Amino acid sequence: MQKYKNFEPIKVFLEICAIPHSSFQTQTLKEWIIEKAQKFGAKVQCDTAGNVLCTKGLPKLCLQGHYDMVYVGQSAQFLVKPKFIEREGKAFLCAEDSSLGADNGVALACMLLALRDCQNIECLFTIDEEVGMIGAREITLPLLAPYMLNCDSEEIDEVVCSCAGGYDLECKMSFPSLEITKDCEVLEICTQGFIGGHSGIEIHKGIPNAILELAKVAQSLIECGALAIEFCGGEKRNSIPVNATLSVAIPQEGTAQCKEILERITQGGLGDCVQFKVTKKPLEKQRKTFDICKLLEAILDLQNGVIVAQNTEPILSSNLGILQQDFQGEKVQIEFVVMGRGNQESLMQDNIAKEKMRLEALGFEVELLDYYAPWEREESELLQNVLQIAQKHNPNAQLKSIHAGLECGILKQKYPSICFASIGPNISHPHSVREELDLESFVCFDKILQDVLKRFGAF
Template sequence: MNNVLDIFKEITTIPRCSGNHEPFINYMKNFASKNEYLCLVDKFNNILCKKENSKANLCLQNHYDIVCLSDNCVPKIVEEENFLKAENSTLGADNGIGCSYMLSLMTQGYDCEFLFTSDEEIGLIGANNLEHKLNAQYMLNIDSEAEGEICIGCAGGVDFFAKNSSKQIIENNENYQLYEVTVSNLPGGHSGVDIHLNVPNGIKLIAQTIKENNGLILDINGGERINSIPVNVKAIVAFKNEPKIIPNENICINKIDSKTEHLNVWSSDICDFIYTFANGVRAFDKDLNVVLNSINLAKIKTNIDDIEIELSGRSMSNSYLELLKKETILLLESFGFEVKTDGKYPAWKPDVNEFTNMILDIYKKHNPNASLEAIHAGLECAIFKDKFPHMKIASIGPNIFNPHSTREKVEIKSILNIGKIVKDIVDTF
């Protein structure tokens, strides 16, 4: 597995933002042919590579798309103090590293099923719509992000898409002044695995500034991806008095030197909803040391006829996920929003079995402190467990920090450590 780093650097040059499939598919067709594998692509851009007369008992699986905070981003890798980072963008270690392990194994000719799924980062689209048939009895997903942890369960999730079209034109009889309010350069992070770290939410911060200064919203836009904690938000707001900035160095308020006799303002319900919304962790299990339920207000956008809000909810329990869905829909509707949901995926109930115990035994030869864990984020494992009930599944991965943000980095030493473990697992099967 000594070529994993080189492979990762190579595929990082291939455009892999969610929704962009063709460049990586073409790469995989050439790669598979060179290494004597079949390369099968279904209608949802999932790629399955296997030997022509495969008798594989193990499937290795990862998604090949990455979160891009700007369109058509191709990360530029920087190596710094035993870490790989990227210049002013996400790195794509989530999940380029997992793909690189699989590609390395293909160069060694292993008889496994190698499944590369599409568009995981925008709703697990590839996994949900998989058309390939898998014959393997076991699946190793390499999309986890903490060395020493073997994931055997994960949260389910649901995305909310809400619209409020209530606005009116009012006469500016009270001498309102226009201001640009900006929240920028917040830390950001993954709205699942980072939700308990008290990372500030840009949309919540800007709503607090507007509400506590009795402002009226004319325009508001912010947030990067539905599965990220929002970093940048900007609004045009009318204030009757000079606004006071809440204590936060990431907030900036600038007066706009123009006056208007009329103001086209959005309903105060929009700001009231954001201001009062209980964003973040809703329940935490101290015994398991895992978030049970959470919800993140991820994006906001002003259109000609409405303001759109996107949220992402997660739960370790399918029943609580359904309750969170119903509660959030009712709450949004009470503030005048029309609501749709999408991107729902099931929770993966923790399952200890002969496969997970075997993975644990192999792992402990390299790391005596290894343990079986569950994670508060969506893994495709939950969908595959639902599609292939007979399959035994586990997920591992190297240390990846701050995914879905410009601070994303992966530890080089950890990549190499996990490479040895992956190879030992594959050799066992």
Template sequence: MSLVQEIFKEITAIPRCSGTHNEFIDYVKNYAKKYNYEYFVDNVNNILCKKKDSKSKICLQSHYDIVCLIDNTIPEIIEQDGYYMAKNSTLGADNGIGCSYMLALMAQDKDLEYLFTSDEEIGLIGANDIKLDITSEFMLNLDSEEEGEICIGCAGGVDIIAKHSSHNLVPNTNNLKLYEISITKLRGGHSGVNIHENIPNALKLIAKSIKEYNGKLLDFNGGERINSIPANAKAIIATSTPPLITHENMTIEEVKEIPQHFNLYSDEIIDFIYNFENGVREFNDELGVVETSINLAIVKTQINEIVLKLSARSMDNNKLNEIKTKTCEDLKKHNFEVESKGKYPAWKPDKNEFTQTVYEIYKKHNPKAEFRAIHAGLECAIFKEKFPHLKVASIGPNIYNPHSYNEKVSINSIENLYKIVNEIVL
């Protein structure tokens, strides 16, 4: 087994769900000491390692947090048919493989800057608030997910949070019955790179059953993370017409104990979800990638309100603002209180001497290598704004279905990419 694979298995055993930092920071500190690197940690838990009096020209960058569909998960790695995957969880190859490349190069005593960023998966927090200085001329981001692609541009994004507090305690004068509608273990996936694949959205499916069978909403919870296509959801409704199963992963159970009064939420909530155009809004033929999309990611019933969370993306900053504005206006028409946050810019495709060098080296190993832009948020866009001197490219191994239970990474691809990274940093 190669050093990169050994390191990947080692760090996978370290808690790294977004928002969890201390164990990995301690690991990197000890690792840096072992190989004679200085280390710096800022107030948002980014880690920078470099040699004393470094003459580094390239900064390698990966985020160390992973998407956990269940809080506090530590993935259990399974090897099968040439892939690493995890038992009943996400794997964390996104971006654990990138971190493993960096740690392996540190063990080889390479004079580079090594930037491990925090909380990328919950709003690129580390990159947005970084307080560390990058002096290298070039940055190689290791967070791409398809071998053969050299990413030189990515979508920008913004999160939209909407709250609806209209509910009433009403008597059950019409003898309505209660039903629990559940949908579980849909495919899920990344709401950027997988959004064009028409993956079923658990929230939309449940809203369809509620709307088309005249259900009144009492409770609705579903979705896993704001950057994931929701795979699981559950709602409780009151209705005189028993709802029907509309998907093979759906179950409907009648609630036996019927209260004399119901705490019903406004029909506006289901109306919005039912009519909401989820998924791809525009395709960019020139780049061969989705231009603009939006995903309804989370619905959560709190004490006195229901909260919706959506994630919008676009390869164009003006179009990103347009879809944010239109969605917020539509939500307000349905009497939601709305705010947006977590915005990050699009990375306009940029070819330069560094990307050309990466391309030429990559071509020697893979004749099919090509420049691409992706419909997902990479921290590169933020670093380009914060460090204008940087020239940036992003590469990575074949990682399939990130942010889902089906996430897996090709073992051969891990090794192929590591050879290329090694030659780039010579």
């Protein structure tokens, strides 16, 4: 384990972990990156979006990574406390009770060391990738290199040559609020024990979605006479939800049936991974209810998870990531966000049209946000060389198209003459508190990166 603790990229990554940098909260890390780059003799340029371009010499290769992270945890200060662990003879880095930020902090660490050691190199640090590829969408920086190596992949066995596009459907509806006139017992039902995960690379694993599982409970309770008070959940639009909360008022005449449902779900009746906690709450005078039926129909009929697969690999998927509720006067405002991904643009477009038509027929206002096309494979000198070098250090390496979003597709539209490839170490369960970095794979990734830099004349 000590050899990994002394590994220089790990030391730099641990420095990055100490700087909070959740999406939209990245200014301090940005300033730290600029200070380091200037210390290493790089010319630094920034655009109005917050992207940072660092250049030395006459680069043929640009390294690219994003400097925001998906923070999942309970700390209001977005604290990350890394810890080294061993399991089955292998070493990992994870975090205590939060996501780690190896996505994409390990790339930042290697990029900064490359800026220190190389004479001809470009490094592009993009902002807010995890919340809709904002930096890539709004970039205005003048890149010099003809090749770009994205360092945001999460499997050491893969040299990524294409990736999925994505989109968000933001759905809103106002419901009249109603007084609770009956003598009711108020219960709050919260999910617990859900594991979450990345809504792209883990969407095929059948990970339970906390919002959808609690919606099934809500439907059963409503059918037995319960009244909905509040329903919300999710953490990030691009992660499978871990948390969801439902508050209901149960009239006396429906108590027995509702209690039977609640007893079943709190005793693991829906499976070991699907658990709920029920807490009794006081019935406050200001508490109101609303007709939740259209909301439940909308989200339970969503095509959630893998929609289309090819050779067992997902090529079209959807994930309900966020559900929010707000009381506005005499109205209850409901909003939910569905993120879709597709490796074929025609499939994405067809699914958008289908879901939009269905949700609008229910009365929801539906807006398409953050649409970006897939990155399609192209042959290039970069791709050939990266694959050859990767296979030298890891015989299992192969070309792969992934069902996750990378900035390559958007950047390709911005810089059509640049050729792209993507690599990275093994990062399991990103965007969740179970995120782990495989340390041996990180060492291998660094060796591959060093050889690619040499091949393209960076030193």
